[in-house]
Amino acid sequence: EPDRTWNKEMRSLVQEMIHFRNECQPFQEPDPVKVSEFEKRYREILEIARAEYGNVPANNYYRDGYNLFLRMEKYMQNHLLFLHDSRIPATNNEAERLLRNYKRKQAQAVTFRSFESIDYLCQCMSMLVLVRLEEPANIFDRVSRIFG
Structure with missing residues:
Protein backbone atom coordinates (compact mmCIF):
# COMPACT_ATOMS: atom_id res chain seq x y z
CA GLU A 1 0.00 0.00 0.00
CA PRO A 2 2.13 2.86 -1.26
CA ASP A 3 -0.06 5.60 0.23
CA ARG A 4 0.16 4.26 3.81
CA THR A 5 2.91 5.13 6.27
CA TRP A 6 2.12 2.80 9.16
CA ASN A 7 3.36 -0.32 7.38
CA LYS A 8 6.86 1.07 6.80
CA GLU A 9 7.10 2.28 10.39
CA MET A 10 5.89 -1.07 11.73
CA ARG A 11 8.38 -2.96 9.60
CA SER A 12 11.30 -0.91 10.90
CA LEU A 13 10.02 -1.26 14.49
CA VAL A 14 9.77 -5.03 14.18
CA PRO A 30 15.38 -8.02 28.42
CA ASP A 31 15.32 -4.54 29.93
CA PRO A 32 11.68 -3.88 30.97
CA VAL A 33 11.98 -0.15 30.24
CA LYS A 34 13.10 -0.80 26.67
CA VAL A 35 10.35 -3.42 26.22
CA SER A 36 7.69 -0.97 27.40
CA GLU A 37 9.04 1.62 24.95
CA PHE A 38 8.70 -0.91 22.13
CA GLU A 39 5.11 -1.69 23.19
CA LYS A 40 4.27 2.01 23.32
CA ARG A 41 5.66 2.59 19.81
CA TYR A 42 3.78 -0.51 18.59
CA ARG A 43 0.51 0.94 19.90
CA GLU A 44 1.27 4.36 18.39
CA ILE A 45 1.87 2.81 14.98
CA LEU A 46 -1.41 0.89 15.27
CA GLU A 47 -3.16 4.20 16.00
CA ILE A 48 -1.58 5.67 12.86
CA ALA A 49 -2.92 2.68 10.92
CA ARG A 50 -6.38 3.15 12.43
CA ALA A 51 -6.35 6.81 11.40
CA GLU A 52 -5.12 6.02 7.88
CA TYR A 53 -7.77 3.37 7.34
CA GLY A 54 -10.37 5.65 8.90
CA ASN A 55 -9.58 8.44 6.45
CA VAL A 56 -9.22 6.23 3.38
CA PRO A 57 -10.77 2.76 3.86
CA ALA A 58 -9.04 -0.28 2.43
CA ASN A 59 -10.22 -1.33 -1.00
CA ASN A 60 -10.48 -4.88 -2.28
CA TYR A 61 -7.13 -4.65 -4.07
CA TYR A 62 -5.20 -3.74 -0.90
CA ARG A 63 -7.18 -5.76 1.64
CA ASP A 64 -4.13 -7.67 2.96
CA GLY A 65 -2.64 -4.63 4.71
CA TYR A 66 -5.88 -3.86 6.49
CA ASN A 67 -6.27 -7.49 7.57
CA LEU A 68 -2.68 -7.45 8.85
CA PHE A 69 -3.45 -4.33 10.88
CA TYR A 75 -2.92 -10.45 18.81
CA MET A 76 -0.51 -7.79 20.04
CA GLN A 77 0.41 -9.70 23.20
CA ASN A 78 1.19 -12.82 21.16
CA HIS A 79 3.25 -10.91 18.60
CA LEU A 80 5.37 -9.25 21.30
CA LEU A 81 5.76 -12.28 23.55
CA PHE A 82 9.32 -12.84 22.32
CA LEU A 83 10.29 -9.59 24.06
CA HIS A 84 9.09 -10.86 27.44
CA ASP A 85 10.10 -14.52 27.38
CA SER A 86 13.67 -15.46 26.48
CA THR A 91 11.53 -15.30 14.41
CA ASN A 92 9.96 -18.55 13.31
CA ASN A 93 12.52 -19.26 10.59
CA GLU A 94 13.54 -22.61 12.09
CA ALA A 95 9.93 -23.77 12.31
CA GLU A 96 9.35 -22.78 8.69
CA ARG A 97 12.48 -24.63 7.56
CA LEU A 98 11.38 -27.78 9.39
CA LEU A 99 7.86 -27.53 8.05
CA ARG A 100 9.20 -27.24 4.50
CA ASN A 101 10.27 -30.91 4.63
CA TYR A 102 6.74 -31.99 5.49
CA LYS A 103 5.27 -29.83 2.73
CA ARG A 104 7.68 -31.40 0.26
CA LYS A 105 6.52 -34.87 1.32
CA GLN A 106 2.93 -33.75 0.93
CA ALA A 107 3.63 -32.51 -2.60
CA GLN A 108 5.16 -35.83 -3.60
CA ALA A 109 3.10 -38.87 -4.45
CA VAL A 110 2.52 -39.61 -0.78
CA THR A 111 -1.00 -40.29 0.37
CA PHE A 112 -1.88 -40.31 4.00
CA ARG A 113 -4.84 -42.53 4.73
CA SER A 114 -5.25 -41.37 8.32
CA PHE A 115 -4.13 -38.69 10.76
CA GLU A 116 -2.22 -41.42 12.55
CA SER A 117 0.11 -41.89 9.58
CA ILE A 118 0.71 -38.13 9.44
CA ASP A 119 1.56 -38.25 13.13
CA TYR A 120 4.04 -41.07 12.53
CA LEU A 121 5.74 -39.11 9.76
CA CYS A 122 6.01 -36.00 11.94
CA GLN A 123 7.44 -38.01 14.85
CA CYS A 124 10.01 -39.65 12.60
CA MET A 125 11.02 -36.35 11.04
CA SER A 126 11.37 -34.68 14.44
CA MET A 127 13.46 -37.62 15.67
CA LEU A 128 15.79 -37.20 12.69
CA VAL A 129 16.14 -33.49 13.39
CA LEU A 130 17.09 -34.21 17.00
CA VAL A 131 19.57 -36.90 15.94
CA ARG A 132 21.18 -34.44 13.50
CA LEU A 133 21.56 -31.89 16.28
CA GLU A 134 23.15 -34.41 18.68
CA GLU A 135 25.35 -36.40 16.28
CA PRO A 136 25.56 -34.71 12.87
CA ALA A 137 28.25 -37.09 11.58
CA ASN A 138 26.61 -40.46 12.23
CA ILE A 139 22.91 -40.14 11.54
CA PHE A 140 22.62 -43.61 10.01
CA ASP A 141 24.48 -45.28 12.88
CA ARG A 142 22.36 -43.52 15.50
CA VAL A 143 19.07 -44.43 13.80
CA SER A 144 20.31 -48.03 13.41
CA ARG A 145 20.99 -48.18 17.16
CA ILE A 146 17.53 -46.78 17.94
CA PHE A 147 15.72 -49.37 15.82
CA GLY A 148 18.29 -52.16 16.21
Missing part, protein backbone atom coordinates in the same frame (compact mmCIF):
# COMPACT_ATOMS: atom_id res chain seq x y z
CA GLN A 15 13.29 -5.19 12.74
CA GLU A 16 14.56 -3.05 15.62
CA MET A 17 12.81 -5.28 18.18
CA ILE A 18 14.29 -8.44 16.63
CA HIS A 19 17.79 -6.94 16.63
CA PHE A 20 17.34 -5.86 20.26
CA ARG A 21 16.17 -9.32 21.27
CA ASN A 22 19.00 -11.06 19.39
CA GLU A 23 21.56 -8.88 21.17
CA CYS A 24 20.26 -9.95 24.59
CA GLN A 25 22.15 -12.74 26.33
CA PRO A 26 20.47 -16.17 26.26
CA PHE A 27 18.14 -16.77 29.21
CA GLN A 28 18.51 -13.15 30.30
CA GLU A 29 15.32 -11.18 30.58
CA LEU A 70 -6.47 -6.04 12.44
CA ARG A 71 -4.45 -9.15 13.33
CA MET A 72 -1.60 -7.09 14.77
CA GLU A 73 -4.05 -5.19 16.93
CA LYS A 74 -5.96 -8.26 18.09
CA ARG A 87 12.62 -19.02 25.56
CA ILE A 88 10.62 -17.78 22.57
CA PRO A 89 12.67 -17.15 19.42
CA ALA A 90 12.39 -13.75 17.77
Whole structure:
Protein backbone atom coordinates (compact mmCIF):
# COMPACT_ATOMS: atom_id res chain seq x y z
CA GLU A 1 0.00 0.00 0.00
CA PRO A 2 2.13 2.86 -1.26
CA ASP A 3 -0.06 5.60 0.23
CA ARG A 4 0.16 4.26 3.81
CA THR A 5 2.91 5.13 6.27
CA TRP A 6 2.12 2.80 9.16
CA ASN A 7 3.36 -0.32 7.38
CA LYS A 8 6.86 1.07 6.80
CA GLU A 9 7.10 2.28 10.39
CA MET A 10 5.89 -1.07 11.73
CA ARG A 11 8.38 -2.96 9.60
CA SER A 12 11.30 -0.91 10.90
CA LEU A 13 10.02 -1.26 14.49
CA VAL A 14 9.77 -5.03 14.18
CA GLN A 15 13.29 -5.19 12.74
CA GLU A 16 14.56 -3.05 15.62
CA MET A 17 12.81 -5.28 18.18
CA ILE A 18 14.29 -8.44 16.63
CA HIS A 19 17.79 -6.94 16.63
CA PHE A 20 17.34 -5.86 20.26
CA ARG A 21 16.17 -9.32 21.27
CA ASN A 22 19.00 -11.06 19.39
CA GLU A 23 21.56 -8.88 21.17
CA CYS A 24 20.26 -9.95 24.59
CA GLN A 25 22.15 -12.74 26.33
CA PRO A 26 20.47 -16.17 26.26
CA PHE A 27 18.14 -16.77 29.21
CA GLN A 28 18.51 -13.15 30.30
CA GLU A 29 15.32 -11.18 30.58
CA PRO A 30 15.38 -8.02 28.42
CA ASP A 31 15.32 -4.54 29.93
CA PRO A 32 11.68 -3.88 30.97
CA VAL A 33 11.98 -0.15 30.24
CA LYS A 34 13.10 -0.80 26.67
CA VAL A 35 10.35 -3.42 26.22
CA SER A 36 7.69 -0.97 27.40
CA GLU A 37 9.04 1.62 24.95
CA PHE A 38 8.70 -0.91 22.13
CA GLU A 39 5.11 -1.69 23.19
CA LYS A 40 4.27 2.01 23.32
CA ARG A 41 5.66 2.59 19.81
CA TYR A 42 3.78 -0.51 18.59
CA ARG A 43 0.51 0.94 19.90
CA GLU A 44 1.27 4.36 18.39
CA ILE A 45 1.87 2.81 14.98
CA LEU A 46 -1.41 0.89 15.27
CA GLU A 47 -3.16 4.20 16.00
CA ILE A 48 -1.58 5.67 12.86
CA ALA A 49 -2.92 2.68 10.92
CA ARG A 50 -6.38 3.15 12.43
CA ALA A 51 -6.35 6.81 11.40
CA GLU A 52 -5.12 6.02 7.88
CA TYR A 53 -7.77 3.37 7.34
CA GLY A 54 -10.37 5.65 8.90
CA ASN A 55 -9.58 8.44 6.45
CA VAL A 56 -9.22 6.23 3.38
CA PRO A 57 -10.77 2.76 3.86
CA ALA A 58 -9.04 -0.28 2.43
CA ASN A 59 -10.22 -1.33 -1.00
CA ASN A 60 -10.48 -4.88 -2.28
CA TYR A 61 -7.13 -4.65 -4.07
CA TYR A 62 -5.20 -3.74 -0.90
CA ARG A 63 -7.18 -5.76 1.64
CA ASP A 64 -4.13 -7.67 2.96
CA GLY A 65 -2.64 -4.63 4.71
CA TYR A 66 -5.88 -3.86 6.49
CA ASN A 67 -6.27 -7.49 7.57
CA LEU A 68 -2.68 -7.45 8.85
CA PHE A 69 -3.45 -4.33 10.88
CA LEU A 70 -6.47 -6.04 12.44
CA ARG A 71 -4.45 -9.15 13.33
CA MET A 72 -1.60 -7.09 14.77
CA GLU A 73 -4.05 -5.19 16.93
CA LYS A 74 -5.96 -8.26 18.09
CA TYR A 75 -2.92 -10.45 18.81
CA MET A 76 -0.51 -7.79 20.04
CA GLN A 77 0.41 -9.70 23.20
CA ASN A 78 1.19 -12.82 21.16
CA HIS A 79 3.25 -10.91 18.60
CA LEU A 80 5.37 -9.25 21.30
CA LEU A 81 5.76 -12.28 23.55
CA PHE A 82 9.32 -12.84 22.32
CA LEU A 83 10.29 -9.59 24.06
CA HIS A 84 9.09 -10.86 27.44
CA ASP A 85 10.10 -14.52 27.38
CA SER A 86 13.67 -15.46 26.48
CA ARG A 87 12.62 -19.02 25.56
CA ILE A 88 10.62 -17.78 22.57
CA PRO A 89 12.67 -17.15 19.42
CA ALA A 90 12.39 -13.75 17.77
CA THR A 91 11.53 -15.30 14.41
CA ASN A 92 9.96 -18.55 13.31
CA ASN A 93 12.52 -19.26 10.59
CA GLU A 94 13.54 -22.61 12.09
CA ALA A 95 9.93 -23.77 12.31
CA GLU A 96 9.35 -22.78 8.69
CA ARG A 97 12.48 -24.63 7.56
CA LEU A 98 11.38 -27.78 9.39
CA LEU A 99 7.86 -27.53 8.05
CA ARG A 100 9.20 -27.24 4.50
CA ASN A 101 10.27 -30.91 4.63
CA TYR A 102 6.74 -31.99 5.49
CA LYS A 103 5.27 -29.83 2.73
CA ARG A 104 7.68 -31.40 0.26
CA LYS A 105 6.52 -34.87 1.32
CA GLN A 106 2.93 -33.75 0.93
CA ALA A 107 3.63 -32.51 -2.60
CA GLN A 108 5.16 -35.83 -3.60
CA ALA A 109 3.10 -38.87 -4.45
CA VAL A 110 2.52 -39.61 -0.78
CA THR A 111 -1.00 -40.29 0.37
CA PHE A 112 -1.88 -40.31 4.00
CA ARG A 113 -4.84 -42.53 4.73
CA SER A 114 -5.25 -41.37 8.32
CA PHE A 115 -4.13 -38.69 10.76
CA GLU A 116 -2.22 -41.42 12.55
CA SER A 117 0.11 -41.89 9.58
CA ILE A 118 0.71 -38.13 9.44
CA ASP A 119 1.56 -38.25 13.13
CA TYR A 120 4.04 -41.07 12.53
CA LEU A 121 5.74 -39.11 9.76
CA CYS A 122 6.01 -36.00 11.94
CA GLN A 123 7.44 -38.01 14.85
CA CYS A 124 10.01 -39.65 12.60
CA MET A 125 11.02 -36.35 11.04
CA SER A 126 11.37 -34.68 14.44
CA MET A 127 13.46 -37.62 15.67
CA LEU A 128 15.79 -37.20 12.69
CA VAL A 129 16.14 -33.49 13.39
CA LEU A 130 17.09 -34.21 17.00
CA VAL A 131 19.57 -36.90 15.94
CA ARG A 132 21.18 -34.44 13.50
CA LEU A 133 21.56 -31.89 16.28
CA GLU A 134 23.15 -34.41 18.68
CA GLU A 135 25.35 -36.40 16.28
CA PRO A 136 25.56 -34.71 12.87
CA ALA A 137 28.25 -37.09 11.58
CA ASN A 138 26.61 -40.46 12.23
CA ILE A 139 22.91 -40.14 11.54
CA PHE A 140 22.62 -43.61 10.01
CA ASP A 141 24.48 -45.28 12.88
CA ARG A 142 22.36 -43.52 15.50
CA VAL A 143 19.07 -44.43 13.80
CA SER A 144 20.31 -48.03 13.41
CA ARG A 145 20.99 -48.18 17.16
CA ILE A 146 17.53 -46.78 17.94
CA PHE A 147 15.72 -49.37 15.82
CA GLY A 148 18.29 -52.16 16.21
